[in-house]
Each structure stands twice: as structure tokens, then as C-alpha cells.
Amino acid sequence: MPAAMPLSPQRRRFLMDTARMAGGCALAGGALAWLARDARALPADALRPPGALPEAEFLGACIRCGLCVRDCPYDTLTLAELGADGPATGTPFFTARDVPCEMCDDIPCVVACPTGALDPGLRDIDEARMGTAVLVDQENCLNFLGLRCDVCYRVCPVIDEAITLELSHNDRSGHHAIFAPTVHAEHCTGCGKCEKSCVLPEAAIKVLPMRLARGAPAEHYRKGWEEMEEKGGPLVEGVIDLPDRLPGPGTDNLAAPGGFEPSFTLPASPVPGAGE
């Protein structure tokens, strides 16, 4: 009976070569994976074209052909260049402050996309969600200072829906209004016209990617007033809704436990026109 057969030299060599090759490929593949994953960090000021799939899916779908860029009539879109731009090399993006999206009705960039990286299901440009405008700097926004700039509001293609002017009292001057530009994310397409046209040297309103612009409602959090409206009545049957007992004139609970009395009262002032 022969002793344990030694591996033939050819077989040994084959196994060694294969192991070496597999090791080399694992190394190369690891480096490539690191590069490919690294490209996922889309910078905050780079916006994808309308209809773009979520970034992780987009990078698996976009073949970097540039046809969307070619068909963009306003030269809004560019392809990211290696080392010069933040997004994954060769993928389309735009910078709102440079050239915003003009929101063409026929969405030619989506039509041009051969792979569906820009979702052909997007037919109405108002449904696009390239990002969401956020008024990031209330301290410098002219409208918040009490002036009437209104430019972001005026240029908004979805005016009065995506951006409204909310009136409030101007406490500084005491007798003016503040017209606060207010973004309503459910209508904002993220086109970036507001950011582009902000008159300040650095825009006070910016379009941010959804992940930065928005929070998310907690799944478990149920809003009582919505639930009540849905049900059309109190959620728990038989709860007696007692009158609210508030401090103030006309109520009798000023000294009740938990109640309070004001520490001072204004001296009674003569009422103008009372004929005194």
C-alpha cells in the first residue's frame, strides 16, 4: 500500500496559482468596492436631475452616458468630472446656485435616459423631488428682517404652494409686518430657482437633498387631532370634556390649588373716549 500520495507538482501549482489569483482579485475587488462606495457620498449642493432614483439605486442604474445632459435645453445638467466635482464620476448633477432646473413640461432629460435611472414614470414635472428648499438663514433673509424682498417667493414655479409668505407682527419696529417665506415641502420640486435668485451674496434659502432637508415622522406617533377627525368623535367613549379652567377675570379659580394670581396688576388706565 503506497503512502499518502503527495500532490502532483502540476496540481500543487494549479492550486497555488488559483489561490494567488483569488487573493489578488479579492484585494483589487476590495479597493474597487471602497472606491465605488466612496462615490456614494453625494455632496449637499449637488442635485440629481428630475426623476432620479434614490442615490444608492441611481449609482446602479446610471450608465454615465450623458444623454440627459445633452438634451437639457438650459445647460443645467453637467456630468461630474473626476477629482473636480463631488458626485460619482460621469453622473449627471446640477448646482442650484449656478444653473437651476427650469422644470420643462416635457422633461427631456427623463425622456433621454436609456436605463430608467431617471424614472420614466415621472410625467408631471411638479411631481419631481430633486430636493427641498430650506430657508437656512433667517438672520440674514431680508424678508425676515422686515423688508419686502420676496424674490424667492416670486420666482417659485409653484408659487403660493411650495413657498408662501406667512404674515406676523414685526416686534422690532412695532408697527410693521414680517412676510416670512415659508417652504411647504410637499409641493417643493427642488428646482433651485429660489436659491439661484436669492439676492444675498450667499443664498439664505438653499435646496438641500431630502436626507438633509427633512426629518421623518415617527411611525408610532399618532396625532390625536388627526385620529379624532378620522373617527369623527372622541377616541375614548364616555370621556367627559370638562370646561377648561383658566386663570383670568370671569373665572373663580384664581386661588384654587395649582392656580396662580398675577404678581402685579396694571393700574387702571382711563379708557379713551369714555367721556371722563
Added chain:
Amino acid sequence: MKEKTNLPVGEEAIRLKGWWRAHRFLLLRRLSQGFFLLLFLLGPWFGLWWVAGTLAGSRTFGLLPLTDPLVLAQSLAAGHWPELTALIGAAIVVMAYLLIGGRVYCSWVCPINPVTDAAHWLHVRLGLQKGWQPKRHTRLWLLGTVLAVSALTGSIAWEAINPITMLQRGLVFGMGFAWALVALVFLFDLLVSRRGWCGHLCPVGAFYGLLGTHSLLRVSAAGRAACDDCMDCFAVCPENQVIAPALRGKDGETPLILSPDCTNCGRCVDVCSVDVFAFTHRFDSHIDAPSSPPERSRHSAA
């Protein structure tokens, strides 16, 4: 070794056939490479949008879609099912290369080919050692790796560094630092590994090689009886392992170069002073009879 073996490569062919005929396919190839690049540049340079896009995906005359099948394969591996346009585009490209040989892409279209050819030219001029020579099938392993990484990361992985599309997109859309990748490939071929990139590593070439395994267009060493062992074809061929089976085949063995590694570049046709090689199709396996009693002393002919 034959006396002629020591002559500079191609000298005999230039003397007998003239410089132009001895560089016919090389010149045609450069024209073809320039042509395919120019097609994409007509738009951005002259406003003639006959062809828009890049090698990864394009649209010709607003109608004909073409898609790089390897890019699409990575997209599929990444878990994205593309729209019909891209699938049709890839099918057309696959069909074309099934016919004319996958690696025709490498030698007649790919913009990196002039770069690595230039590196090889300088490499020979400087008389450098051939350096690191990984096995030819390394590229197949890398092709598998690229597809695996695409599947694992859910992205089109090779496009993160693919010097081919980087260079072409760079010229058509804007270069950024893509030139650095191209320079790396050049330096790699010049200093690290003779014919290293296209010949051993590039997974795109590996993919197109697989595509052309059964392609119709082939080079045949039909005139192999006339071979005078000058070795010039071995010297110019970027994949010279493909020549021997056809050229040195015994009687009854096919003169066709059937290896999928052959790029159909035609340099062997150019450089042969006795016209051993010719383009033909894969079913044409005829062998020219020796016109005069062979003066050579090949063992197989003895």
C-alpha cells in the same frame, strides 16, 4: 535562428510591399479610432448632433440606441433592470461584435488603444525589460471581480475607474483629472508591464473577448507554407500567443486564428513580407499550396 529574424521588425515588409501597404491596417485602425472619437465630438465641437452620448451609451441620429453591454451587465448585477432602450442598444452592440469579433472593439474603437500602443512603442524604443507579466487570464478573473463588486455594492463598479470611458467622456464632456488615470495606464504599460493593461488586466477586453469567441471575422494564416520564420508577426502582435496554433499548425490543422484573444488588428497582415495572413471568415479554412518548393527547413514540412 534565421538571418531575417535579426532584421528590424517590418523592414522586409516595407522593402517588398512599400511603407503604406506595410502599415495599411495600422493606419486604418488609427483612422477608425479617430472616426469613432470624432463622431462623439461633432456635437460639442461643431454643433452637429449626429451622435450624442458616450461609449457607455449613445444615440445616433436621434434614433439608434447603443449601449455598452458590460456596463449594462454590471447594472444588472447591481440589481437594476434597465429600460428597453438600453437593452436594445446593448443587444445591437452584442450582435455586431458577435459577428466581427469582440476584441475588434479593443483595436478599432477603444480610445485607450492608442495610449497603450504608444507606451509599447516607447517601451521597445527604450529597450526595456518586459517586466511583470501576470497570466493572460487574469483579466477574466478581474471581469468576475468587477461583476461581483457591482453586485455587492449595488453600483456600476468598474465605471468608478474605467480608463476607457473616463478618457472618452473626458474628451467629449470634460476631463477633470481623468487624464491622470490614462497617464497611469501609459506608465504601467511603459515601466511595469509590457502590454500589461490591454493584454493582461483590462476586464473590458476580457468581456469583449468572451463575446467574440465564435465570431465570424477571422485572420487566417492561409499562406503559412510561405512563412520564412522572420518572427515579425510575433513581434507586432499584442496577443502573440494566438499566432502559433494557426501559423505552426501541422497539416490538417486549421490556419484560422480562432483564439478569442485576437483583436483582429491586422498588424500581422501588414508586417508579413510574404503575405501569410489575410482576413477571412471562420469557415474558410483553406490553406494555400506552396507556390514553389519551400526553401525553409521547418520540421513539419520535412
